Amino acid sequence: MFSTGHHRILSAITRLGPKSRTDLARLLGLSKGSISIFVRDLLEQGILKEQELIFSQGRPSVTLGLRSDAASFIGISLHTDPATIVLTDPHGEVLARRQIPRETDPERCFSLLAKAVQKVRRHAEPNIGLTTGIGVAQPGFVSRDRRICLASAALGWRNVDVAGELSELTGLPVFVENDTNALILGEQLFGASGECPNFSLVFVGDGIGSTHIIDSRLYRGHHGGAGELAHSPVAFDLQNALPCRCGNRGCLETLASLQSIKGAARSAGLPSEIPELIGLANTGDPDALRILHRAGSALGFGLAQLVQILDPSQVVVLMDAALKDSVFSNVLRQEMEAHVLKRPGTQSTLILRSASNDSFALGAASIAAQHFLFGIDWI
Amino acid sequence: MFSTGHHRILSAITRLGPKSRTDLARLLGLSKGSISIFVRDLLEQGILKEQELIFSQGRPSVTLGLRSDAASFIGISLHTDPATIVLTDPHGEVLARRQIPRETDPERCFSLLAKAVQKVRRHAEPNIGLTTGIGVAQPGFVSRDRRICLASAALGWRNVDVAGELSELTGLPVFVENDTNALILGEQLFGASGECPNFSLVFVGDGIGSTHIIDSRLYRGHHGGAGELAHSPVAFDLQNALPCRCGNRGCLETLASLQSIKGAARSAGLPSEIPELIGLANTGDPDALRILHRAGSALGFGLAQLVQILDPSQVVVLMDAALKDSVFSNVLRQEMEAHVLKRPGTQSTLILRSASNDSFALGAASIAAQHFLFGIDWI
DNA sequence: CAGACTTATTTCAGTGGGTAAAATTACGTT
DNA sequence: AACGTAATTTTACCCACTGAAATAAGTCTG
Numbered sequence: 001m002f003s004t005g006h007h008r009i010l011s012a013i014t015r016l017g018p019k020s021r022t023d024l025a026r027l028l029g030l031s032k033g034s035i036s037i038f039v040r041d042l043l044e045q046g047i048l049k050e051q052e053l054i055f056s057q058g059r060p061s062v063t064l065g066l067r068s069d070a071a072s073f074i075g076i077s078l079h080t081d082p083a084t085i086v087l088t089d090p091h092g093e094v095l096a097r098r099q100i101p102r103e104t105d106p107e108r109c110f111s112l113l114a115k116a117v118q119k120v121r122r123h124a125e126p127n128i129g130l131t132t133g134i135g136v137a138q139p140g141f142v143s144r145d146r147r148i149c150l151a152s153a154a155l156g157w158r159n160v161d162v163a164g165e166l167s168e169l170t171g172l173p174v175f176v177e178n179d180t181n182a183l184i185l186g187e188q189l190f191g192a193s194g195e196c197p198n199f200s201l202v203f204v205g206d207g208i209g210s211t212h213i214i215d216s217r218l219y220r221g222h223h224g225g226a227g228e229l230a231h232s233p234v235a236f237d238l239q240n241a242l243p244c245r246c247g248n249r250g251c252l253e254t255l256a257s258l259q260s261i262k263g264a265a266r267s268a269g270l271p272s273e274i275p276e277l278i279g280l281a282n283t284g285d286p287d288a289l290r291i292l293h294r295a296g297s298a299l300g301f302g303l304a305q306l307v308q309i310l311d312p313s314q315v316v317v318l319m320d321a322a323l324k325d326s327v328f329s330n331v332l333r334q335e336m337e338a339h340v341l342k343r344p345g346t347q348s349t350l351i352l353r354s355a356s357n358d359s360f361a362l363g364a365a366s367i368a369a370q371h372f373l374f375g376i377d378w379i
Numbered sequence: 380m381f382s383t384g385h386h387r388i389l390s391a392i393t394r395l396g397p398k399s400r401t402d403l404a405r406l407l408g409l410s411k412g413s414i415s416i417f418v419r420d421l422l423e424q425g426i427l428k429e430q431e432l433i434f435s436q437g438r439p440s441v442t443l444g445l446r447s448d449a450a451s452f453i454g455i456s457l458h459t460d461p462a463t464i465v466l467t468d469p470h471g472e473v474l475a476r477r478q479i480p481r482e483t484d485p486e487r488c489f490s491l492l493a494k495a496v497q498k499v500r501r502h503a504e505p506n507i508g509l510t511t512g513i514g515v516a517q518p519g520f521v522s523r524d525r526r527i528c529l530a531s532a533a534l535g536w537r538n539v540d541v542a543g544e545l546s547e548l549t550g551l552p553v554f555v556e557n558d559t560n561a562l563i564l565g566e567q568l569f570g571a572s573g574e575c576p577n578f579s580l581v582f583v584g585d586g587i588g589s590t591h592i593i594d595s596r597l598y599r600g601h602h603g604g605a606g607e608l609a610h611s612p613v614a615f616d617l618q619n620a621l622p623c624r625c626g627n628r629g630c631l632e633t634l635a636s637l638q639s640i641k642g643a644a645r646s647a648g649l650p651s652e653i654p655e656l657i658g659l660a661n662t663g664d665p666d667a668l669r670i671l672h673r674a675g676s677a678l679g680f681g682l683a684q685l686v687q688i689l690d691p692s693q694v695v696v697l698m699d700a701a702l703k704d705s706v707f708s709n710v711l712r713q714e715m716e717a718h719v720l721k722r723p724g725t726q727s728t729l730i731l732r733s734a735s736n737d738s739f740a741l742g743a744a745s746i747a748a749q750h751f752l753f754g755i756d757w758i
Numbered sequence: 759c760a761g762a763c764t765t766a767t768t769t770c771a772g773t774g775g776g777t778a779a780a781a782t783t784a785c786g787t788t
Numbered sequence: 789a790a791c792g793t794a795a796t797t798t799t800a801c802c803c804a805c806t807g808a809a810a811t812a813a814g815t816c817t818g
Contacts (some may be wrong), residue, residue, distance in 0.1 A: 196601075197601070198600070198601040199601075210688070214593055214594070214598060215593070215594065215596070215598075217594070219593060219594075220690075221577070221689060221690025221691075222575075222576070222577040222578075222690055222691055222692035222727070223690055223692070223722070223725035223726070223727070224690070224725070225690040225720065225722065225725065226688065226689055226690040227688075227690075228687045228688075228690070228720050229687060229688055231687050231718075231719075231720040232683070232684045232687035232688060232718075233680055233683050233684065233687075233718035246720050246721070247721060248717060248718055248719075248720070248721075249717075249718075250718065251718075301612055304611070304612050305611045305612065305684045305688065306688055308607045308608060308610050308611035308612075309589070309591075309605065309606075309607075309608055309611060309684065309685055309688050309689065310598075310600060310605055310688065310689070311599075311600025311601055311602055311603070311604040311605040311606075311607070312600075312601055313601035313602070338627060338628075339610075339611075339612035339627055339629065339630075340610075340627075341604065341607050341610040341625050341627070342625070342626060342627075343602070343604065346602035346603070346604065347602070348601070348602070
């Protein structure tokens, strides 16, 4: 239907914002003639719209933007227990959302999800674009073709044909992706990092997840294990190195994940819920401060490793809102800066952001959006 | 002259070894018809040759291989003081070599290099391929177009137009690259890692250099600073963290570089030359053992970080031959394995290799070779 | 050993994704 | 109204590549 030319145009406009035909020709290295034809197709299909006239000398250029009703996308997050289902437009605006219990039995899970998808679609305004696909974000490993869940400890799944089953029930194409990968793809498509060809994202939750966009593409690692920053070693002296559930010692996860923070709080006789712990720290409680300090500096240390090895243009750290506004953040930033090579003007920037409820589901939806907008081989 | 089709064929054959036309069609996703035409051109130009008949059922397939006399390439290493100049064939065989003092004054340096290049070319057998280009491997930062040395502390150069000057003097196209980058490109083209789309290389010398091939392409980092593994932090507890020349504390380089090993040996009143130190360690000297052990485990620790963050298919560590056959290697491997997530069958493999005198020059030559074989946009 | 079969390679007439340049459009300015 | 400028469209053409048919060069089989 659409050729790479069409998809490249959509890619540029989604990432860089509205552009004129002449801009696109320059940007993509195509002739104005080709752009003209591609754009006509996209206008006819109701995917682009002529948006704004820019006056200077000569004929005004007309910027082309994505139509909000070009299409719509379903995103499903299985990251935490209430599973989240969202319906978004091509700009990442949430048109409808829903939460349902996350079943671990595949059959029942998919059946509930399919029903929720129907409800979400019916619940949305009538004048939205045709829904073109479903993205699923789930913890664990996923096959390279984005169809099969190879293994997920959290869900207890092995070799579950998620795409096949869910596609059968809903009649829509389904794309499955690891949850943190989905997050960074969402950041790339819907977020502020669209122009960056090289950046990394780290998610701090019960565990720690990381992923990288390299050369504008998701980098999975050779065995699909890139982004195991959680198990990057931070404690060199084995006396202090805590044992990790992975069997090794000194992993970042043993110091900086929410689980480990809660564990440390419990051992110190403090409340193990994060908001309470941060409240205590704010009152100056030395134990609470010590725990948060240690966690923050461990993460900063791990991020410094990442920056030294990959030199991304930016690192986005996504975390609980409470955590983001606590000592944790400050220490994290300080410690990272203390361990990163100083080269003025060419440093990687650190962006701290609080995760929303829909972050993962939005990321999932962005994968379906990518497939619609950019075509199949942009994986 | 040659289209991407030709270059893709050469790329496949260089990396994967001789292949039949049908293999190439399948491998590159082109029709047999196109391959036929491209191959005819390459045979006519004397770049490929029909090599071997493979008999099975049906018409035997004929494998196509690179002709050794298709072309020849100059590689210049400015990595250490005697600069090395080699002339190689397309397989990375050294046809002639020469060493000259490494001048730091650009004018004089280039003039000497140009003369050495002429001598090397004259010195080689007469029946070799036309020399098509010069690669230069040098410490420091290089512009993205591979022409200018932006900054090199070791040479004291800033914004030196290496390609321009050397090209003027020799009449050959010149490609400049950071030394460690040249190393990994040589490994990719001439070495055993050609098939790997994702691998990393770490060089242990006076400093520590690292680079990554991601998706078959050299990854430089967003500011050209990927591969600063040397300044990745390994010492978490600041009491033990040594100050690094970069201004931070606890960098890998403060523990595992040859400089730091020699420094530690000197402080302990031991001989500061590596072979002697290793000799001592072999006799069981506790101080020598301690120093080598600490260096090895620091590097293993850093490599574990790299593996966790990037998940390469393999990590090649290039070092002094003596070092490679010492405790250092064993400890390095152990420490890395102790800190890498265990996932059977999908681990990154560690390859230890001793650096030869020509390693950097060969890497440099491989860049000229890449340009000839793969065309300009493969950077 | 002839003919059947199999597989590799070449030939050849399209096709689709582009390009380059001329023509057209739509503004401002004089 | 005429002119200058820059954006866009039209038009004629190019070329890399495809798919199918033809050809080549072997093995296998009765």
